[in-house]
Amino acid sequence: MSKFLTGKLKALKPYTPGEQPKEREYIKLNTNESPFPPSAKAVEYAECEARRLMLYSDPECKELAKTLSESLGVKPSEVILTNGSDEVLNFAFMAYCDESCPAVFANITYGFYKVFAAVNNVPFCEIPLKDDFTIDVDDYVNSHGTVFIANPNAPTGIALGIEKLEKIISSNRDRIVVIDEAYVDFGAESCIPLIRKYDNLLVTGTFSKSRSMAGARLGFGVASEKLIEDLTRIRYSTNPYNVNRMTAAAGVGALLDDAYFKDNCKKIIENREWTKGKLKGLGFEFTDSKANFVFAKHKKIGGKELYEKLKAKGVLIRHFEADKISDYNRITVGSIEEMKTLVDKIKEMLGE
Amino acid sequence: MSKFLTGKLKALKPYTPGEQPKEREYIKLNTNESPFPPSAKAVEYAECEARRLMLYSDPECKELAKTLSESLGVKPSEVILTNGSDEVLNFAFMAYCDESCPAVFANITYGFYKVFAAVNNVPFCEIPLKDDFTIDVDDYVNSHGTVFIANPNAPTGIALGIEKLEKIISSNRDRIVVIDEAYVDFGAESCIPLIRKYDNLLVTGTFSKSRSMAGARLGFGVASEKLIEDLTRIRYSTNPYNVNRMTAAAGVGALLDDAYFKDNCKKIIENREWTKGKLKGLGFEFTDSKANFVFAKHKKIGGKELYEKLKAKGVLIRHFEADKISDYNRITVGSIEEMKTLVDKIKEMLGE
Numbered sequence: 001m002s003k004f005l006t007g008k009l010k011a012l013k014p015y016t017p018g019e020q021p022k023e024r025e026y027i028k029l030n031t032n033e034s035p036f037p038p039s040a041k042a043v044e045y046a047e048c049e050a051r052r053l054m055l056y057s058d059p060e061c062k063e064l065a066k067t068l069s070e071s072l073g074v075k076p077s078e079v080i081l082t083n084g085s086d087e088v089l090n091f092a093f094m095a096y097c098d099e100s101c102p103a104v105f106a107n108i109t110y111g112f113y114k115v116f117a118a119v120n121n122v123p124f125c126e127i128p129l130k131d132d133f134t135i136d137v138d139d140y141v142n143s144h145g146t147v148f149i150a151n152p153n154a155p156t157g158i159a160l161g162i163e164k165l166e167k168i169i170s171s172n173r174d175r176i177v178v179i180d181e182a183y184v185d186f187g188a189e190s191c192i193p194l195i196r197k198y199d200n201l202l203v204t205g206t207f208s209k210s211r212s213m214a215g216a217r218l219g220f221g222v223a224s225e226k227l228i229e230d231l232t233r234i235r236y237s238t239n240p241y242n243v244n245r246m247t248a249a250a251g252v253g254a255l256l257d258d259a260y261f262k263d264n265c266k267k268i269i270e271n272r273e274w275t276k277g278k279l280k281g282l283g284f285e286f287t288d289s290k291a292n293f294v295f296a297k298h299k300k301i302g303g304k305e306l307y308e309k310l311k312a313k314g315v316l317i318r319h320f321e322a323d324k325i326s327d328y329n330r331i332t333v334g335s336i337e338e339m340k341t342l343v344d345k346i347k348e349m350l351g352e
Numbered sequence: 353m354s355k356f357l358t359g360k361l362k363a364l365k366p367y368t369p370g371e372q373p374k375e376r377e378y379i380k381l382n383t384n385e386s387p388f389p390p391s392a393k394a395v396e397y398a399e400c401e402a403r404r405l406m407l408y409s410d411p412e413c414k415e416l417a418k419t420l421s422e423s424l425g426v427k428p429s430e431v432i433l434t435n436g437s438d439e440v441l442n443f444a445f446m447a448y449c450d451e452s453c454p455a456v457f458a459n460i461t462y463g464f465y466k467v468f469a470a471v472n473n474v475p476f477c478e479i480p481l482k483d484d485f486t487i488d489v490d491d492y493v494n495s496h497g498t499v500f501i502a503n504p505n506a507p508t509g510i511a512l513g514i515e516k517l518e519k520i521i522s523s524n525r526d527r528i529v530v531i532d533e534a535y536v537d538f539g540a541e542s543c544i545p546l547i548r549k550y551d552n553l554l555v556t557g558t559f560s561k562s563r564s565m566a567g568a569r570l571g572f573g574v575a576s577e578k579l580i581e582d583l584t585r586i587r588y589s590t591n592p593y594n595v596n597r598m599t600a601a602a603g604v605g606a607l608l609d610d611a612y613f614k615d616n617c618k619k620i621i622e623n624r625e626w627t628k629g630k631l632k633g634l635g636f637e638f639t640d641s642k643a644n645f646v647f648a649k650h651k652k653i654g655g656k657e658l659y660e661k662l663k664a665k666g667v668l669i670r671h672f673e674a675d676k677i678s679d680y681n682r683i684t685v686g687s688i689e690e691m692k693t694l695v696d697k698i699k700e701m702l703g704e
Binding site for chain 1: 442
């Protein structure tokens, strides 16, 4: 840190992305990437644009906004495209939180919310999950701040039903409720149909997981036109060309290849449930994850020990040091071959 | 705008990017894009990565940082890569400006500086250029804030020599000086060699213009390690995967193809000087631009009129409504064919 850094940022604790070691080949089940390549159409569209890089990208992302909005059943003016969904989440903290309106989110959720609050210098309030890691809906009814809920939640994978979310949204008509649906395509229900009914609802999504495009950085927000106007105003005040040409084109290609997307989601769900079955037989407990990961702890082996032993065997999973979840690991659902290897390595470890 | 937007952002006036009309084909000399395609190696590298989009990009951009730093003659730890240079500029406003340290820049310069100040809620101070559009160096000596200087300046194209910049930098050892070198490759001198001597210097650059990669969104900052640490801290607190895989790869490819880059810069300089010669003969006055654009006014025709008449003839140039420069237009230097068409259309207009 330099002596020049402004005071308000001196205490900043940045987000720690999952490790990406280079020293050897791992089976990577630690960053919730898809085991499947991007759609061939996404690749083809991106390649086409690589030859046109001398031209700026379209700040309005018109074609992508049109294709995405059709796919989601909304209007182009009800979506905003961003450089990953982290960007639209950060915009929401900028737009809708301040000293008089803190950010409100669970004590166990996407670790970046806390960082967004800090970098934007806004207060936040963490609400404890129940002991079974579920959200108590009443904690968010008539909230005193802007609510952020990851649904399914991370790293637990637990999803809230749409009726429960609507209870939260409808009780906060003077506050914004942000539903972060990064993992929604793997078995939870989207709140997007509610944006017409509630002008205080912002739904965020990403192409990173279910559309195999983590490396493209493409996220989006869906909300009433007025909220999209707010967020677009911030986009034009920070980085109007935030989505590059290749990524915008890849996004269009991916959306046109809907069958591939759906088939991949189906496979991930199957592999997840297969993995749960095997882990259960091996003495694991886990949450009812509706995401592309399993959140599991072993009855006898500590979370960190499991993480370290699997790493030594060439399988990376994600361990969090935080209280209450340090016995657990978040295991990304990969291909069936990867999950079989995971199970084999755990069996070896347990001496079975 | 929604009723939910926080007060401090309600007055925000976003940046207006140059128009990108779709209704007809124009010769686009309005957004300082390169007329040359990206390097074949950049395209090839980007295409390769399109197939690996399911994996996150490297938050450290290691390979690109190594290649770029070698090309610039610095260490990888002395560079930061960003989603266009707008992002690193925004980080600099976040990191180094606050109530007690306003942003200080010229009244005629890159229009986004004012917007960055507003979105970050920091005060700014605009210093008038001299009547000939040059900077008075003494205005920035012992500054009371963080100094931002575009060199060459936009939209005038006028460059300050490195001795003059050093005078500014060396007199502000307790303040940050940011030199925005978006256009430096077309004939100005870079301040990068000064970063070892001055720990208060941040130099920013972009692949948008001289490397024909505006649509890839790749910018960078070069500074002492401590400053790069500050900016990286902000990057990891807003968007750790800010540079996507395809763009990072294209950047490496572009840097490896140095001969193509140098040849394109040479051509742009030649075309610029050719254009100046022709415009002079047609009754134009212009600044001594060292950028990939000419900043010119006609002795008899108003700036807006010229812009509109050329637009009607299928040639887009950039007109700014701001006081003192409304008689001028910023004309991007394109291919020699494009510049010949420009000159022909102006001749038609003048009835010559």
